[in-house]
Amino acid sequence: MTSISTDTSGPGPQPGELHVLHVEDNDLDAELVAQALRKAGFSFSVAVVQTEAKFELELRSHLPDVVLADYNLPQWKGMEALAVLRREKLDIPLILVSGALGDVTAVDCIKRGATDYVLKDGLARLPEAIRRALHEKHLLHLRRLAEGHLARKVEELARSNADLEQFAFVASHDLQEPLRMVTAYTQLLRERYRGQLDENADKYIAYATEGAMRMQTLIQDLLAFSRIGRKGFVSGRTDCGAAMAEVMMSMGTAIQESGATISYAGLPVVWSDRLQITQLFQNLIANAIKFRSGEPPVISVQAEKSGEQWLFSVSDNGIGIAPEHADNIFVVFQRLHTRTEYPGNGIGLAICKKIVERWGGKIWVESEAGHGCTFKFTLPCEAPAEKEVGDGERSMSAAAGSSPE
Numbered sequence: 001m002t003s004i005s006t007d008t009s010g011p012g013p014q015p016g017e018l019h020v021l022h023v024e025d026n027d028l029d030a031e032l033v034a035q036a037l038r039k040a041g042f043s044f045s046v047a048v049v050q051t052e053a054k055f056e057l058e059l060r061s062h063l064p065d066v067v068l069a070d071y072n073l074p075q076w077k078g079m080e081a082l083a084v085l086r087r088e089k090l091d092i093p094l095i096l097v098s099g100a101l102g103d104v105t106a107v108d109c110i111k112r113g114a115t116d117y118v119l120k121d122g123l124a125r126l127p128e129a130i131r132r133a134l135h136e137k138h139l140l141h142l143r144r145l146a147e148g149h150l151a152r153k154v155e156e157l158a159r160s161n162a163d164l165e166q167f168a169f170v171a172s173h174d175l176q177e178p179l180r181m182v183t184a185y186t187q188l189l190r191e192r193y194r195g196q197l198d199e200n201a202d203k204y205i206a207y208a209t210e211g212a213m214r215m216q217t218l219i220q221d222l223l224a225f226s227r228i229g230r231k232g233f234v235s236g237r238t239d240c241g242a243a244m245a246e247v248m249m250s251m252g253t254a255i256q257e258s259g260a261t262i263s264y265a266g267l268p269v270v271w272s273d274r275l276q277i278t279q280l281f282q283n284l285i286a287n288a289i290k291f292r293s294g295e296p297p298v299i300s301v302q303a304e305k306s307g308e309q310w311l312f313s314v315s316d317n318g319i320g321i322a323p324e325h326a327d328n329i330f331v332v333f334q335r336l337h338t339r340t341e342y343p344g345n346g347i348g349l350a351i352c353k354k355i356v357e358r359w360g361g362k363i364w365v366e367s368e369a370g371h372g373c374t375f376k377f378t379l380p381c382e383a384p385a386e387k388e389v390g391d392g393e394r395s396m397s398a399a400a401g402s403s404p405e
Contacts, residue, residue, distance in 0.1 A: 018044035018130075021064035023081050024097075025050045025073050032123060033068060033097060040127030052076055056084060064092060066130055071098035071109075071117075082113050091140070093133035097126065183212040224347070228276065228354040236274075240267035240312075243278040244301060247285055258289045259296035267303050268310050270379040276355045277379075281314075283348040284375055288316035291373075308381055309361065315374040321367040329365065352377070 020037070024030045030048045037044055047062065049055045050073060058064070067085070069078030082094050096109055096117035106117050115136070116129045186209040194202055244264045248255070255262065262285065270277070281301070288299045295317060303312045321329060330353040356363040356377045363377035 018042055018066070019062060019064045020044055020046040021055070021058055021067045022046050022048045022097075023050070023055060023067065023069035023073065023076070023078050024048055025070070025075075029070070029097075029099075029120060032120070033126065036123040036126050037130075042127065042130075050075065052080065052084065055081055056088075059084070059088060059090065063090070066133060067092055067094040068097045068126075069094060071096050071101055071105075079109060079112065079114065086113070091137065093130075093137055095126070095129055095133060097123075179212065179216050183209070183216055186212050224351065228351055228358060235271065237269050238272045238274045238277050239269050240277060240281075240303065243267075243274060244281055246278050247282045251282065251285060251289075254286070254289055258292060260289055260292075260299060261296065262299045262301070264301035267301065268305075268381075270310055270359075270381065272359045272379055276358070280352050280355045280377075283352050284314045287348055287375075288314065288318055288373070291316075291318045293317060293319050293370075293372075305381070306378065309378040310381060311376065311378055313374050313376045315372065317372045320369045320371045321365060321373055322369045323367070326365050326367070330363070 018037075022030055022033060024033070027048075030046075034046055037046075047058050047064070049058055055076075067081055069081045071078045078094075078096055078098070085092055085094065093115040094113070096106075096114050097120060098117065099120045101109075101117055101119065109117060115133045118126045118129055186205060190202075190205045190209055193205070241264070244267060248262065254260075285299060285301075289297050298317045300315050301312070302315075303310050305311075330349050352375075353363050356379065360380055361378040363375065365373055365375050367373040
């Protein structure tokens with residue numbers, strides 16, 4: 001079915017047929033375009049207009065599937081139709097159909113937003129240009145639907161994560177007081193009645209006390225994990241060298257007892273929160289000391305520029321991690337060893353991951369069982385031109401009893 005009209009007050013297109021809005025002042029050229037579409041098997045209706053006023057009226061009356069426009073008209077230019085479409089916020093393909101259009105002009109029109117162009121002496125190409133334009137429009141529509149769906153899912157996920165963090169924070173905070181009471185009274189019960197009841201009673205009280213204390217530690221760890229990402233942290237220039245020096249001071253006893261040697265060289269200034277970066281280094285150093293081998297720990301912290309980020313590495317000579325567990329170790333409360341082998345609740349590396357990702361970085365581990373670990377993570381530079389900050393190699397050897405500068 002084909003219908004051609006130059007009267008915008010006439011009936012609209014029939015369901016299922018292509019509706020074409022043609023900007024053209026030559027009736028013969030308009031008929032040749034219609035013949036080309038008819039020959040290609042299109043079922044279509046076409047409205048032919050010559051002025052901007054008629055063009056806008058037709059847009060409001062019957063929204064077209066595609067606009068064909070002559071480049072030059074006595075009263076109007078075809079590319080001005082594109083401005084009208086944009087003003088009306090209409091995403092409709094516009095194809096220029098002109099008698100003569102230089103390559104430079106054609107390229108400029110495409111850059112300005114025209115979908116395609118076809119010369120009037122090559123109308124056999126017009127049906128394919130229309131099909132391609134409609135297909136691209138359909139793909140764009142699907143992409144926007146997918147992007148909108150993804151944006152809604154991201155928003156829902158962010159809201160869900162925020163709710164979970166709030167729940168974890170409130171639950172762990174509110175659980176501390178009743179659990180403190182349980183812990184205190186089980187300890188009091190053990191101290192006051194030890195030896196006065198039978199052997200089983202003493203054992204059961206010990207189990208209860210130990211379980212309450214372990215639960216208290218779990219809740220404190222959960223509270224620490226939920227605090228990462230909450231408001232209250234300040235973004236700014238963070239000297240990683242100063243953060244490491246603070247870690248060395250706070251972990252002095254553990255470093256001495258383990259005989260660890262820790263070195264760090266030329267650590268930069270990054271854009272983050274000082275407290276969180278200090279916690280990040282402390283957790284990684286503590287992890288290296290805890291999972292040491294028979295030899296005294298040797299730990300090295302280094303950084304190098306990688307594009308717009310700093311790439312950090314924390315390597316040790318500890319027991320290592322089997323490659324199949326490389327992802328699991330960053331999961332909250334995930335443990336690879338029993339509590340009798342190594343104490344802790346499996347929260348330290350999960351906190352590291354959350355801190356690094358909060359600042360737009362990534363963290364991973366490279367290791368083999370029995371051959372030590374190298375934890376790597378990225379943090380953003382303050383600016384692309386930022387230079388490495390450091391004052392040379394700093395080291396601390398517990399065996400030598402030295403301290404950081």
